[in-house]
Amino acid sequence: MADFFQLFMDSFPALMDGLGVTIMLTVISIILGTVLGIFLSLGKVYGSKIVSGVITVFIELIRGTPLLAQLFILYFGLPPYGIRLPALAVALIGFTINSGCYQAEYLRGSIQSVSSGQIRAALSIGMTKWQGIRYIVLPQALRRVIPSWTNEFIYLLKYTSLAYIIGAPEMMTQAKFIASRNYEFFKVYLIVALIYLVIVLFFTQLFKWLENKVKIPGFEYIR
Amino acid sequence: MSKKEILRIVDLHKSFGDNEVLKGISLSLKQGETKVVIGTSGTGKSTMLNNINMLIPPDKGHIYLEDVDVTTTHDISRIRQQIGFVFQDFGLFDHLTAKGNIMIGLTKVKKMKKSEAEELAMFELERVGLQDFADSYPAQLSGGQKQRVGIARALAMQPKLILFDEPTSALDPELIGEVLTVMRDLAREGMTMLIVTHEMGFAKSVSDEIIFMENGKIVEQGPPEQLFNNPREERTKEFLFKLNELYGEGGA
Numbered sequence: 001m002a003d004f005f006q007l008f009m010d011s012f013p014a015l016m017d018g019l020g021v022t023i024m025l026t027v028i029s030i031i032l033g034t035v036l037g038i039f040l041s042l043g044k045v046y047g048s049k050i051v052s053g054v055i056t057v058f059i060e061l062i063r064g065t066p067l068l069a070q071l072f073i074l075y076f077g078l079p080p081y082g083i084r085l086p087a088l089a090v091a092l093i094g095f096t097i098n099s100g101c102y103q104a105e106y107l108r109g110s111i112q113s114v115s116s117g118q119i120r121a122a123l124s125i126g127m128t129k130w131q132g133i134r135y136i137v138l139p140q141a142l143r144r145v146i147p148s149w150t151n152e153f154i155y156l157l158k159y160t161s162l163a164y165i166i167g168a169p170e171m172m173t174q175a176k177f178i179a180s181r182n183y184e185f186f187k188v189y190l191i192v193a194l195i196y197l198v199i200v201l202f203f204t205q206l207f208k209w210l211e212n213k214v215k216i217p218g219f220e221y222i223r
Numbered sequence: 224m225s226k227k228e229i230l231r232i233v234d235l236h237k238s239f240g241d242n243e244v245l246k247g248i249s250l251s252l253k254q255g256e257t258k259v260v261i262g263t264s265g266t267g268k269s270t271m272l273n274n275i276n277m278l279i280p281p282d283k284g285h286i287y288l289e290d291v292d293v294t295t296t297h298d299i300s301r302i303r304q305q306i307g308f309v310f311q312d313f314g315l316f317d318h319l320t321a322k323g324n325i326m327i328g329l330t331k332v333k334k335m336k337k338s339e340a341e342e343l344a345m346f347e348l349e350r351v352g353l354q355d356f357a358d359s360y361p362a363q364l365s366g367g368q369k370q371r372v373g374i375a376r377a378l379a380m381q382p383k384l385i386l387f388d389e390p391t392s393a394l395d396p397e398l399i400g401e402v403l404t405v406m407r408d409l410a411r412e413g414m415t416m417l418i419v420t421h422e423m424g425f426a427k428s429v430s431d432e433i434i435f436m437e438n439g440k441i442v443e444q445g446p447p448e449q450l451f452n453n454p455r456e457e458r459t460k461e462f463l464f465k466l467n468e469l470y471g472e473g474g475a
Contacts, residue, residue, distance in 0.1 A: 114317075120278055121314030121373075125328035125380055126304030135331055140318045216318050218362020 007187050011178045018174030019195060021088075025160045025170060029095035030153055036100030041107035042133065055104075062101040068162055070094050075166045091163040091170075099156050106148035110141040143214050150207040154200050171195065226253040228289070229384050229415045230275070235284035237270055244270045245281065246439035252384065255413040258444075259426040262436035263462070268419040269311075271436075272386045275417075276306045288383065304332060307377030307385035311392050313369040315361040321348060321372045322357040325379045333380070347375040351405050367398030371405055384415040391422060423466060427451055435459050 044055045062070070074090045085093070114137045122132035164172035171192060179188040230252040237245040244267040252258055260268050273279040275286055277299050286293040293302050316324050322344045329340035348354050351371035361369055370390055377385050387406070391399040403425050410416060410429045420426060426433055427447045434444040435456075443456045454460045 115312075117310060117312045117314040118316055121308075121310060121316070121376075123278060123300075124276060124303055124306075124308035124310075124314070125376065126300045126332040127328070128300050131331055135327055136316050136318075143318070216362065217360040219317070 004187055007182070007184055008191055011175075011188060011191060014174045014178055015171055015192065015195065018169060018171035019199070021168065021170040022157070022160050022172075023199070025088075025091055025095060025163065025168070026153070026157045029092060029099055029160075030156055032092075032096040033099030033103055033152075033156075034149075036096060037103030037107050038138070040100060040104035041111055044104065044108055045111050046129070046133065059101045059104055062098055063105075067094065067098050067159060068165065070098060071162060071166055087163070087166045087168040090166060091160065091168045095156060095160060095163075098159075099152060102152055103145075103149065106145050106152065107141060110144035110148075111137055113144060114140045140216075143211075143216065146207060146211045146214075150204060150211075153203055153207065157200060157203070158196060226255060228252070228287075229254050229256075230417070231287040232271075232275070233285045233287075235271065235274055235281050235286070237267070237274060237279070237281045237283075244439050245274070248284070248436075248439070248441060250434060250441065250444070252415055252417055254415055256431045257410040257414075257416045257418065257429055258432045258434055259430040259447075260417065260419045260434045260436055261421070261423070261426060261462075262442075266436045267439045268436055269388050272308070272388050272417065272419060275386060276303050276308055278308075300332070304328075304380055305383045307380060307382035309370070309373050309377055309385060309387045309390045311389040313361070313366075313373045313393070315369055315372055315376075317361050320358050320360055321353060321364065321368075321375075324361070324372055325376045328376065328380055343379055344375075347379045348372075350378065350408075351375045352401075365398060366394045367401045370394065370402045374402070374405055374409075378409075384417065385409070387416065387418040387420065389419050389421070391420065423451075423470070435462065437462070 040055050040059065043051050044059075045052075047055065071090060071094045074085065074094055075087065078085065118136055118140075119132050122136045123129070127135070160170055161172040163170050164176060167173065175188050175192045179185045182188070228251055230250075232248055232250050235245050235248040236243070248267075248271055250258070260271070262268055270279060274281040275293065277293060281294060284294070288302055288305060291302065293299070296302055316327065319327060322341065325344035325347055326337070326340040329335040329343060330337055333340075335343070345354060345357060348357055351374055353368060353371055353375065356364060356368060356372075359368075361372070364372065374385075374390075390406070391402050394402065399422070403422060406416070406418070407425070407429050418426075418430070430447055432444055433447050433450040435442045435450065435454075435458075437458055443450060443454060443459045445455075450459065451463065454463060
């Protein structure tokens with residue numbers, strides 16, 4: 001146990017560096033992914049048949065192929081065409097697009113759950129379609145999507161570990177580096193797993209708090 | 224003195240697929256007039272109201288709001304600001320308080336200052352007797368209260384006319400009265416209103432004219448005394464007879 005604690009203390013600084021990158025990757029990708037998801041979902045729900053069709057094909061393409069394959073295409077597939085991106089940039093782009101597509105589908109569901117009567121009412125007081133979306137639909141849809149969004153965040157936080165395959169210096173990369181020097185694979189990865197768990201639990205609570213904070217009075221669920 | 228014409232509908236047609244819902248509707252509404260449209264379900268009453276502010280565009284015909292042809296205008300949002308609409312299912316914005324529901328049109332559509340919008344919202348809430356519920360959310364209100372907020376929201380835009388699409392049909396019987404009272408007050412204050420309703424007692428006592436529609440056409444229109452007591456058309460007689468059977472003499 002003392003060994004384990006010593007190992008924990010020794011590897012902690014390097015792992016924390018990696019954790020910083022992991023969280024940075026996750027937070028930036030989820031924010032950019034949300035923006036992308038909003039545009040994709042609005043285009044899919046309210047766009048013309050062509051716009052909606054193109055978006056649907058794009059989303060299915062991204063959701064239907066492995067994230068790892070997408071990262072490899074960006075990292076190894078583009079350089080022959082003269083586009084050479086650093087590992088971190090590839091990870092950011094890959095995660096953002098991937099998350100954006102998943103979030104688009106969550107959002108589409110919550111956008112469509114806002115009653116059509118409210119949209120008609122918005123139009124009837126002279127709002128344009130865009131104003132109705134901006135002031136009536138989105139504020140409700142974004143609230144409703146928080147639970148799925150929490151899920152997406154947790155998923156993405158752990159999926160950023162895939163970035164270690166292309167060498168982005170996130171937590172898994174650091175763990176592999178440490179373990180390859182001291183051969184304590186089991187213990188090092190156990191430590192990493194525990195750190196992920198703590199972070200996930202922290203963010204889960206944070207989003208639960210947020211969900212509670214923005215809930216609409218009268219819509220409380222019955223316990 | 225002849226009053227100014229607010230609304231004129233000329234030969235309105237609308238089909239949904241093969242189903243011709245409106246087969247040439249024409250009517251007009253002068254300033255301060257209240258007209259009530261009656262008729263069985265599925266005769267196009269609701270479609271006609273939705274045509275007027277282009278929530279459902281008609282296939283053929285013209286709708287004039289004063290001098291503007293609503294069917295060909297390039298700025299329908301501007302027209303809609305001047306036509307209040309009260310929905311059967313209220314159409315309140317769930318994420319906004321009663322006051323917020325009224326203010327959002329004022330601040331976002333009319334670009335009114337927040338403080339002015341709030342003042343006007345409170346004034347309209349008071350008008351429908353809901354000043355104490357300004358900070359309640361729709362889900363915390365009863366059906367009757369929701370509909371009164373809906374009416375206050377329409378009023379705050381200071382429309383030239385208000386369309387009511389079965390405003391009490393989704394309400395429990397004991398809540399209908401409070402909504403009808405508000406509407407009766409509006410009629411008395413000289414608001415121009417076109418109302419689709421099944422509340423015959425209300426129609427009789429409030430309207431300047433009753434319009435009886437059936438199968439996408441206006442069968443008969445006239446002052447309530449004449450239409451209810453001396454209907455000219457056989458179809459009107461049958462409809463009123465059925466109503467009496469259902470609700471007893473005098474209607475519901």
